[in-house]
Amino acid sequence: xxxIWKGAVSFGLVSIAVKLYSATEEKDIRFHQVHxxxxxxxxxxxxxxVCGEEVSYxxxxxxxxxxxxxxxxLTDEDFAELPLSTSHAIDVLEFxxxxxxxxxxxxxxxxxxxxxxxxxxxxxxxxxxxxxxRVAIVKVALRQREQLATLRVRESVLLLNTMxxxxxxxxxxxxxxDEDLKVRPPELAMATSLVDSMAGDFHPDEFTxxxxxxxxxxxxxxxxxxxxxxxxxxxxAPPAAIDLMAALKASxxxxxxxxxxxxxxxxxxxxxxxxxxxxxxxxxxxKAPAKTAGxxxxxxxxxxxxxxxxxKAPAKxxxxxxxxxxxxxxxxxxSPARKTAPRKTA
Numbered sequence: 001x002x003x004i005w006k007g008a009v010s011f012g013l014v015s016i017a018v019k020l021y022s023a024t025e026e027k028d029i030r031f032h033q034v035h036x037x038x039x040x041x042x043x044x045x046x047x048x049x050v051c052g053e054e055v056s057y058x059x060x061x062x063x064x065x066x067x068x069x070x071x072x073x074l075t076d077e078d079f080a081e082l083p084l085s086t087s088h089a090i091d092v093l094e095f096x097x098x099x100x101x102x103x104x105x106x107x108x109x110x111x112x113x114x115x116x117x118x119x120x121x122x123x124x125x126x127x128x129x130x131x132x133x134r135v136a137i138v139k140v141a142l143r144q145r146e147q148l149a150t151l152r153v154r155e156s157v158l159l160l161n162t163m164x165x166x167x168x169x170x171x172x173x174x175x176x177x178d179e180d181l182k183v184r185p186p187e188l189a190m191a192t193s194l195v196d197s198m199a200g201d202f203h204p205d206e207f208t209x210x211x212x213x214x215x216x217x218x219x220x221x222x223x224x225x226x227x228x229x230x231x232x233x234x235x236x237a238p239p240a241a242i243d244l245m246a247a248l249k250a251s252x253x254x255x256x257x258x259x260x261x262x263x264x265x266x267x268x269x270x271x272x273x274x275x276x277x278x279x280x281x282x283x284x285x286x287k288a289p290a291k292t293a294g295x296x297x298x299x300x301x302x303x304x305x306x307x308x309x310x311x312k313a314p315a316k317x318x319x320x321x322x323x324x325x326x327x328x329x330x331x332x333x334x335s336p337a338r339k340t341a342p343r344k345t346a
Contacts, residue, residue, distance in 0.1 A: 005142065006115065007088030009151070009158075011125055017118040018090070023109035023159060029215055079144075087141075090160065092151070095134040101150060105163040112151075112158040122158065129153050190248040197255040 005020035033042040046055045063071040114122035129136065129152060136151035142162065149162045221228045 001111075003113075005088065005110075007090060007140075008118075009090045009092065009112070009122075009125065009138075011092050011121070011136075014121050014125075016121045016125060017115040018112040018122070018158075019115050020160065021111040021113065023111045027209070027212065029212060029219070090138050090140045090149075090151070093137045093139060095129075095132065095136050098133065098135045098152065101135060101163075104169060105166075106150075107147075107162045107164055110160040110162075112160055125151075126153055126156070126158055129158075187244060187248070190245060190252070194248055194252045194255065197252050197259070197261075 001021045003019040003021055007018060007020070009016040009018055034040060035042065046057075046060070047053065048055050062074045064074065066072055112122075125136075138149050138151055138160070140147055140149055140160070140162075147162045148165060149160050152159050152161065218228050220226075
């Protein structure tokens with residue numbers, strides 16, 4: 001990695017010299033605009049829409065549109081007079097609990113590496129943040145802009161997360177928030193059961209960018225002159241007005257089946273539905289011995305007595321014997337057909 005910034009973390013009376021590295025990188029496949037017939041790169045000229053002349057970089061300034069076709073032009077001198085800190089410092093303002101920082105504020109992440117003899121104070125700040133379970137709120141001037149940021153620990157390294165300013169976060173002014181809609185308790189219980197059936201631990205390495213992989217395969221096939229294999233299209237069911245409870249129940253069963261738990265629950269965390277089913281199974285299991293005993297008693301009576309009840313048991317045995325014979329005959333009839341398949345293949 002290449003350092004993109006050098007400065008110091010100002011921590012009370014302590015100054016920690018650090019280098020800044022970008023902690024993330026985009027993996028998107030990028031393309032150039034080219035001429036379809038010969039593959040030549042497309043170039044654009046910087047022209048003025050007023051006079052139509054081509055403009056060099058030296059003659060380009062920044063303009064702010066104030067509406068009505070009017071533009072306020074700002075020069076380099078105007079920007080130089082702004083109160084932007086020119087010192088390469090990361091000023092620690094306060095330490096707050098990590099859960100108080102809304103993740104929506106996070107913008108860009110950078111690794112900090114100690115420089116020179118700053119390793120010991122660097123480790124001191126790192127361990128202090130770890131023990132206190134807090135993050136540092138800091139201000140830093142990056143890319144000609146003052147930014148709010150946090151300092152926290154990730155994989156034993158200080159991580160600088162630049163943040164958006166509060167007025168850069170939009171308000172979700174959606175109409176449904178003003179509607180008086182109520183969720184029924186059975187629906188909530190079923191939805192909670194669905195969440196429980198799909199609960200797990202987050203492992204980022206288990207997820208892949210399937211679109212990027214497929215696009216790379218297309219590019220590789222083009223380079224090697226191979227035929228591009230089209231992925232199978234998944235038919236999407238058209239949206240329909242379905243019963244919410246039925247959809248939730250089907251989703252729960254599908255989630256359990258995907259985890260190998262089966263339709264009647266599994267070994268995961270008990271949910272309202274699985275608990276009820278488990279209780280029902282236990283009750284049924286307790287009643288089963290009584291039924292078995294009843295069958296044995298009936299069988300004994302049928303043997304001893306000579307009434308009409310004694311004829312039912314032999315009749316059932318006869319029916320079972322007939323069914324068994326029919327099954328054996330069917331299997332015998334089908335077995336030669338199964339043996340012919342290897343001969344055709346050979």
